[in-house]
Amino acid sequence: LAGFLYRNRLLTFPHCAALKQTSRPGESEGDFRVRLAQAVREKRDRDVESLRKQYAPKAATLQARIARARERAEIEKSQYDQQKLQTAISMGATILGAFFGRKIASAGNVGRATTAMRGMGRAARDRQDIGRALENVEDLRRDLAAMEAELQAEIEKIQQDADPSRLQLEAVQVRPRKSDITVGRVALAWTPWRVGPDGTAEPAF
Numbered sequence: 001l002a003g004f005l006y007r008n009r010l011l012t013f014p015h016c017a018a019l020k021q022t023s024r025p026g027e028s029e030g031d032f033r034v035r036l037a038q039a040v041r042e043k044r045d046r047d048v049e050s051l052r053k054q055y056a057p058k059a060a061t062l063q064a065r066i067a068r069a070r071e072r073a074e075i076e077k078s079q080y081d082q083q084k085l086q087t088a089i090s091m092g093a094t095i096l097g098a099f100f101g102r103k104i105a106s107a108g109n110v111g112r113a114t115t116a117m118r119g120m121g122r123a124a125r126d127r128q129d130i131g132r133a134l135e136n137v138e139d140l141r142r143d144l145a146a147m148e149a150e151l152q153a154e155i156e157k158i159q160q161d162a163d164p165s166r167l168q169l170e171a172v173q174v175r176p177r178k179s180d181i182t183v184g185r186v187a188l189a190w191t192p193w194r195v196g197p198d199g200t201a202e203p204a205f
Contacts, residue, residue: 037164044162073133
C-alpha cells in the first residue's frame with residue numbers, strides 16, 4: 001500500500017514560472033490567478049518606479065542645461081540690446097557732428113564713425129550669438145522630449161507585459177516521500193453489487 005501511494009498519489013499544483021509562484025494546497029486556480037494578478041500589479045508598479053528613478057538624473061541634467069542655455073540666451077540678448085543702443089547713440093553723434101561740426105572730415109567725426117561701425121559689427125556678432133544660444137535651447141528641449149518619449153514607451157511596454165491574462169500556468173507534480181508515508185491499518189472490505197439484465201451494475205447495500 002505504501003508503494004502504491006508513493007507511485008500513484010501525486011499532488012498537482014498550478015505554477016507560474018514568470019512570477020516564480022506556485023498554488024497553495026487547497027487553493028483553486030481562480031483564487032491563484034487572483035493572487036497572481038495582484039502580484040503582477042505590484043511588480044509593474046515597482047518596475048515603473050525603478051524606471052523613473054533610472055531616468056530622473058538624466059532628466060534633471062537636461063533641465064539644468066536648458067536653464068543655463070536660456071540664461072545664456074538672455075545674457076546675449078541683453079548685450080545685443082545694449083550694443084544696439086550704443087551704436088545708435090554713436091551713429092547719431094557722428095551724424096550731428098558731420099552736420100554741425102566745423103569740419104566734416106575732422107578727426108573727431110572720423111573717430112566716432114569708426115566707433116559706430118565697430119559697434120555695428122559687434123551688434124551683428126551678438127545677434128548671431130543670440131541665434132546660436134536659442135538653437136542650443138531648442139536642441140536641449142528636443143533631447144528632453146525624446147528622452148521623455150523613450151521613458152513613456154518603456155512604461156507602456158511594462159504595462160502591456162503586466163497583463164494577468166497573458167500569464168502561462170504549468171502543472172507541477174509533487175510526489176510524497178516514502179519516509180512520510182505511514183500505513184496505520186490495512187483492511188479488506190467486501191460490498192455486494194448486483195448486475196441488471198442490461199448489464200448495469202448497482203450497489204446492493
